[in-house]
Amino acid sequence: MSIKKSAFGTIGGEAVEAFDIEAGQVRTTIITYAAAVSRLFVPDGKGRQADIVLGYDDPESYVQNRGSAGAICGRYANRIADARFTLDGETYSLSQNEAPNHIHGGFHGFSKRIWTGEADTANKAVRLTLQRPDGDEGYPGAVTTTVTYRLTDDPALEIVMEATTDRPTIVNLAYHGYWNLAGHDSGHVRDQHLLIDADHYTPVGLGKIPTGELAPVAGTAFDFRSSRPIGAMIDDTTQLPEAGYDHNFCLNDNGQPLRRAARAVHPASGRGLEIWTNQPGVQFYTANHFGKAPAVGKGGAVYDRHAGFALETQNFPNAPNIPHFPSAALRPGETYRHVMRIPFFIADL
Template sequence: MSLMSIRKSPFGSVEGEAVEAFEIERGGCRAKIITYGAILSEFHVPDGAGGMADIVLGYDDLDSYRRYRGSTGAICGRYANRIANARFELDGAIHDLSVNEPPNHIHGGFKGFNKRVWQAKPDAANDAVRLTLRRPDGDEGYPGTMNAAVTYRLTADAALEIVMEATCDRPTVVNMVYHGYWNLAGHAHGHIKDHVLTLAADHYTPVGPGKIPTGDITAVADTAFDFRTGKRIGADIFDTAQLPEAGYDHNFCLNGSAGTLRRAVHVHDPLSGRSLAILTDQPGVQFYTGDHFAASPAIGKGGAIYGKHCGFALETQVYPNAPNTPHFPSAVLRPGETYRHVMLIPIVAP
């Protein structure tokens, strides 16, 4: 018998389409998912003293999710991250995508998965909420009708599992990501520069104009990108020779075999004592320190002010611009195949 409870409530509407919220509680943790953008809106977890905190950035109302930049807590697709010049070639055909970050394409376009209302169904048998979305052939320029799904599940041992899936009736590309921002001290704490990050990545992909990868795969040794043995996020963040924007927004090439679930990330917050790990089957992870909040601060849950470095994203993924970079891991999905992307996120209190 499941020990989980799922509660459903309204969360506004978009163009006459109702948006719902689902709250899951299990294993001492509580999550809230809304159907707009398939967003993880809240995630409450304990610290070592039993105190609870909501450790994901988010907003109290639907208008704020639509107003503020950053895809906060959303599932991005079809292709999350960037595609250079908003086009790619597949099987000899050129596909022109929407140009929503000129001259490039990012996070699926003007109205990607992160800006759509998904259909949701509680799944008590699997202690989960499953959300589905169907998008037509030509949506934002992508070929093929795509059926996408994401399942959020809380496990008995205080882990959050996120499973993203997709099928398509024509050859296409897909890279769905969970685009949440974490702050283990609590979403309203203010900054994450003292969090200690460990990344199982010996290499990363440097970027050029528009944050498009250059195509190089570069060793992290002796650079600001070396998190292999654990380092404060803020240790090198103001080294503007390596990080011109005083922040990270880079893809790291994860060690181990893509397709195999393996530990990729560990983060520890000395203030609260909380730790978070990420296991994934994807080849890369985008580490982003929320730099866009510098120019556009947001008013988050409970009136919290979200500014630069207020949270960090760790988006497990296929590499950015992989459809135009043959030596990067493939993002191609063909009819009869199922795209599947797993993130398992254990939360550890001391």
């Protein structure tokens, strides 16, 4: 196992660093811009390596291209209706970066910042830290956030996101990686198989804001309780107007510290992964935005519609404004702690 630090480039004259972690047959690169996973190589059933996350070769491409590829989003990932919320009787107005709503922490949220990174060789990990002041993008409270990435010999990628505050605030961090188990440069993911451990999802209205309903997935395009191709119903525009998914699923509670959110497999190569988390929801997103604005990714790969799929474990979108959704409040003396564990495996072909 090794960790190597190198220069990745600059943004506005500020250095962006890269940390390469290798453990067994898995290796990954973490960059300090957006605390993003930039590369992640895993083998298939014949030992052939592929980089299974979408990303870019230079910092400026991360800045210019939409989609938060590989990033940590916050202070509140996903959407907040009308860019405002009320906490302890006080209403706060946030930046309207998806007017009239707020998404992923605003114009300069955590996914648009350069973090401070350090290797933790003893724990086979890289830890990144970001401090943001009271009033940042409209949020109350100064917040200190850390994200720790660790490779284990299983093999698995573990991600632990933590935050503390000096005033009552709201926090919802999410890892916004795009997976393509055939390789980031292999085209669309419609034929890759997905299971989501959720009996319900949160339907959305205008601006993709949840209506507040917890609707059953049974008999809908959102029923991934049994593994099926991602593209099986993706063209059903009566249920999926964008011809793609961008929805929160309410994860089933197994009564354990971590619940399984999803299981994905690329049948042709046998590469597979599971996602386990302590969070109540997962946003399933099929990279629909690349359909309108394709991007040139690593090695000149073109990312078009459905080039990858995101499984963002999280609190529910707009939870601060919907009382029966899980609370997103964080208070002084408390620690927000979001755990993801992503084991990789080879499926029987």
